[in-house]
Amino acid sequence: NLDTNYDFLIKFLLLGDSGVGKTCFLHRYTDKEFKQKFIATVGVDFRLKKLVYEFPEEDDEDSKKKIHLQLWDTAGQERYRSLTKAFFRDGMGFLLLFDLSSETSFRSVRQWLNEIKEQAYSEEPDIVLVGNKSDLDSRDVSTAEAKKLADELKIPYVETSAATGENVEYAVGHLLDLVMKRMRDYVSHMEQEDNQGSSSHPEPSQRLDSETNKKSSCPC
Ligand SMILES: Nc1nc2c(ncn2[C@@H]2O[C@H](COP(=O)(O)OP(=O)(O)OP(=O)(O)O)[C@@H](O)[C@H]2O)c(=O)[nH]1
Numbered sequence: 001n002l003d004t005n006y007d008f009l010i011k012f013l014l015l016g017d018s019g020v021g022k023t024c025f026l027h028r029y030t031d032k033e034f035k036q037k038f039i040a041t042v043g044v045d046f047r048l049k050k051l052v053y054e055f056p057e058e059d060d061e062d063s064k065k066k067i068h069l070q071l072w073d074t075a076g077q078e079r080y081r082s083l084t085k086a087f088f089r090d091g092m093g094f095l096l097l098f099d100l101s102s103e104t105s106f107r108s109v110r111q112w113l114n115e116i117k118e119q120a121y122s123e124e125p126d127i128v129l130v131g132n133k134s135d136l137d138s139r140d141v142s143t144a145e146a147k148k149l150a151d152e153l154k155i156p157y158v159e160t161s162a163a164t165g166e167n168v169e170y171a172v173g174h175l176l177d178l179v180m181k182r183m184r185d186y187v188s189h190m191e192q193e194d195n196q197g198s199s200s201h202p203e204p205s206q207r208l209d210s211e212t213n214k215k216s217s218c219p220c
């Protein structure tokens, strides 16, 4: 009973240490609810959100796209790492979470990022860094510190609270903007190539070896 009534099927992955709030974040996004009790995710889980996406600078009816957004929730616990890693390749966008009240989870961000880059479809995949639990007074990581790291890693940074819902939709929407832009650029690049025929020159940034070419191809 597959519902195939969509223009784009987009897959996002939520990553980060155990306890940072990935499952709660997702629950808040899809069901607008928050659960206090911590039940660690086993392996992977996913939720589906259907939405209509409109490219920011366009306003004709044609620019509205039906999206099925698959949100994959991964277990942060180390023992599931080899299993969850296998899902990275399918991710078109990544929400990398840490807990603003846990310095340890913040220190893990670089390692998570390296793992994403190793496994993902591209060496520069679309990622949003998310500092979760912004509702707590007991902070261990300052906004300035987190922004500094995000700037260094060249990824956007958003502070959220799965408890209050603050910025949760914004974080997902921001990642969706990045991924949809990549999709559109890719499609127009392909159209251009088709128009120019096989004599077109590859852009300097394009890799010529077949393995990397496979990696940098369209994630769909
Ligand atoms: N105050 C506060 N607590 C939160 C927030 N998000 C999650 N929590 C709490 O943090 C704990 C862990 O949340 P989960 O969402 O289960 O963590 P997880 O990242 O999915 O953990 P794993 O599944 O083990 O990887 C739970 O007790 C939540 O209630 C938040 O925004 N604010």
Ligand SMILES: [Mg+2]
Pocket: 022, 023, 024, 039, 040, 041, 073, 074, 075, 076
């Ligand atoms: Mg979880």
